[in-house]
Amino acid sequence: MRTVLSKVAKRSAGPLATLLAAPLLGPLAVRAEPALPGDVTAYVTRLRDCNHWGGEDATDAARGRAIVAAVKRLRCDDAEADEWTLRRRYRGDPAVLKALDRARDADS
Structure with a gap:
């Protein structure tokens, strides 16, 4: 396998380098x-x-x-109160409020 990759790399270093670098450039x-x-x-x-x-x-x-154990561990019964705490804390941050809206609406 290594020799095949070595041959490909020698013949086409440009395209191979581009192919390998593409995931790094995507973000x-x-x-x-x-x-x-x-x-x-x-x-x-x-x-x-x-x-x-x-x-x-x-x-x-x-x-x-x-x-029941998962719901208790996640404190699902407290989720609504916790959301309002976060909304008060980040009331001036539109990105946070939008994320909270999306999270709540995802269940609808």
Whole structure:
């Protein structure tokens, strides 16, 4: 395998280099969204996980216990209050408010 790659690299260093570099250049070509604060990112992930577990069916007792444990571990019952805390904290940050809106609407 190594000899095949060596031969290809010798014959076509330009295209191969371009091909290998393309993944590195991709992020530069796209305007990145502003980074969200860590607590907002954690909340959005948590809400997604709560929505997942909330939609699961308890097909047997063990599955029911797993669902209850996940909902408790994720503190899904506190999600709404936590969202409003974040909304107050970041009320002047439109990117955060938009992310919170999208996270809430994702379940609808």
